[in-house]
Amino acid sequence: MINLPRVAVVILNWNGLDYLKQFLPSVCASTYSNLDIIIGDNASSDGSVVFVHDNYPQVKIIKNDRNYGFAGGYNKILSQLDHQYFILLNSDVEVDPNWIEPVISLMESDSKIAVAQPKILSQANKHSFEYAGAAGGFIDYFGYPFCRGRLFDTLELDKGQYNESSEVFWASGAAFFIKRSNWLEMNGLDADFFAHMEEIDLCWRLKNEGYKIMYCADSQVYHVGGGTLQAESPFKTYLNFRNNLVLLQKNLPANRAFFIIFIRFWLDFITLIKFLFDGKPKNALAISKAHVYFLKNIFQNISKAQKINKSKFNRFGLFRGSIVWEYFVKKNTTFSSLKKTF
Template sequence: MPILPSVAVVILNWNGKAFLEKFLPSVCASTYGNLQLVLADNASTDDSVAFVRANYPAVSIIQNPRNDGFAGGYNDALQHVKADIYVLLNQDVAVEPGWIEPVVALMQSDPRIAACQPKMRAYHQPDEFEYAGAAGGWMDVLGYTFCRGRILYTTEKDNGQYDDVQDIFWATGAALFIRSACFHEVGGFDRDFFAHMEEVDLCWRLQRAGYHICYCPDSKVFHVGGGSLPQGNPRKLYLNFRNNLMMLWKNLHSEDRWIVLSQRFFLDILAGVKSLVAGKPRDMTAIYRAYRDYCRWRKRYVKKDQLPEMKLMKMRGVFHGIMIWRYYFLRRKKFSELI
């Protein structure tokens, strides 16, 4: 019998006792045969670590000295985890017993697959795809991200329409399977992101390194979403705008960088005006702060990787059009209508 790759499910926690009480039992019921479970705690101030230590002694605990967000927290914790495959799992995700096996089998079928995600359904509407990952992440030519099964805030019901294995542009950080060697080869997450978009940036770098990102429909998980920052929170909006701009500057081919970012600047101004007209001045302020801090970041940015440049249009999981144009003006709100 072939030896199963070692898998470590690593749950990043920050003051998440309520989520751990609810969802950790399903994770502990996983049936994979070569598995370790790890809680990576980001300096929580509640008693979540004591709770896990008392009730789940088989779960290893890594305590980070401070809260450096999703990116820094995982980077620090994964220095202490030895496994062939990491599974980075949000604290607000419920899983089924056999959820790991199909993804590992898919990754083992092709050594070029560096990262993979399962089908992501909404915990509170289990027949619908969930915002954070749905059936795999895509990106358009201007850097706007969306998913098979979710475009902007419109999610689809899962009727089996995306039950095919497919290359995607990015895999959700809420349930990210990634080869540990590949994670460290490209430098892990970018700490400057803190939270949001860091998994998209990581997957972009993995593609630039020659790897594939895949979606595995035979595994499904159920995500609450918004456990740290709910949708509509100006802080989330700020991080999404700032980090998306940083990601584009870092990863776009040098010939495309100014063309794309100048178009984004115009469209983001429109987004800010739309927020103001809609009576959401805090959203407009968040967009302004995102651009301000992105410009400050760019002044001090030093290239961190030596990966080859790659034209975005030649990468997998890229829509060769402008998603927001088709969504708002052509009213195409399903992935099958968009592509």
Template sequence: MSAASVAVVILNWNGKALLEQFLPSVVQSVYPNLQLIVGDNASTDDSVAFVKASYPQIKVIENDHNYGFAAGYNKLLEQVEADYYILLNSDVEVPANWIQPVIEAMEADVSIAAAQPKIKWQKDKRSFEYAGAAGGYLDLHGYPFCRGRLFDTIETDSGQYNDQKEIFWASGAALFIKSKCWKESSGLDPDFFAHMEEIDLCWRLKNLGYKVIYCPAAEVYHLGGSTLSAENPYKTYLNFRNNLVTMQKNLPLNDAYSRIFIRMAIDFVAWLNFLLKGKTQMAWAINKAHYHFLINLSKNGAKRTNQQIRFQKHSGQYPSSIIWAYFIKKIRIFSQL
């Protein structure tokens, strides 16, 4: 039997320096039925020329506009034929055999739609990386966190999360997804632009009855923070807005709005904290996020589907508040939750 076909797709926007640094490892990937693709979001640097000249084995697909992460990938993958897509950030270093273990795990169970490898920090490969670590979880109020990373506390990898298991969301830094599941779920929500889009996608997949897993038999090394820094107000706006939209789209209808109200109240505490610290731009970003969420309630409400399935409890949901656990109970390690 021939191996399932796999397409590694890297979305680029003005990222020549990252491509120069990280493509050398990607082209060394070992898998018997593999396409390597760089999709470009209308870069204004010479990224495309660099890839075409330096890596003729990589297919280049060019978007006519910077559509952001979500819509950018949607447009690219309309032009890619493979059994599996791997959405790989341009700032990820990979070892040669990082694909096969994940594909084998996904092939073993038809109900698995998406997966991620172990994600560690490229600058210190002993440590987990912020965006994904050992698999994504979601708390009662919609806050995402990871095995290996609670807020700013990053664990060192000592093999404590070497068990393959079902999670809530797989990181968009190295997201494996069956192409038929991508198409069935309509891909990423283009209105998100960037941030939280993979959590929304994984939640929708779970509402369709699929599983999302973490596969520690493969690991990759993510630099992180290459597009927007944690202190960027636009990143804060996207995270707060998209988090609320994700809850509205995917929670049971009889539960969604009460939990969103509580979440917005918690957001107010974050807003006040920013204000007291003199970070007025960050506080304003939360105001803007809430405003845009509220004026688009009807639009985003219309995206709710498969109501008969979405009432079930999903693996990877933490039944309490990660805010309370971390800031009040002072829990710093995932295994202590």
């Protein structure tokens, strides 16, 4: 009998009782044999821990003393585990029974594969890709992340166009597979991100060391999305704009980071003006606050920046053009319509 790697599915929970009731049964029905399912709780107050304890005795519960966010919460939980593979799974994700086997098989095939994700479809419309991850993540020259199957708010229907497993730039935190050895090598997620783009940062740090990030087309999951922070939330806007700037400063060579961030400040200002015209002053203010935070903490983030070895950097998935220009000016709304070289 083949000894399968020991895998931990870790669901970080913060007041997610309704999602656990709806989707934990599908996770518990997973067919992978060498598996532990763990709820990492970020100090919930909605009875979700009691619910899991009473109804799913096979599920292990690890409690944090307070809400450390997505990044800090996972860091604290995973530091207590010794499995060969970690799967960071959002509580609002429904899974197929055999969703784990194809991804682990793919990752076992190559020692350079550090991270992978399955195909992520919408739980509400299972024929459509979902916003957070779709068929794998990419990033453009100016640091804007996007997905195969989702450009900005345009979601493609799944017609089999992305049914081949392949390398990508980043994997979605909604269903994030990582080898424990690589997690430890990178010291996990950057807890200062709190939430949003911390998985992109981790993938980028791994790519700077020459590792591969993969999309596994033979596995699929179904994500609700926006379970904790809704798309229109000013706090989500703040985190996205703040963390995107930090992401660039940490992972680009210093001279290029200065140039790209200078341009991004102006592009962000255009978005701020658009929010004001759209009657969303709180979102506009969130961008301003993100810039203030970035400037106040610029030296702290410099200290966390990697020394970039260009000969090691795995550039696959880096789009050499501007996704903003392609989408809003040239009206290319699908991944296949992008002509620039990756």
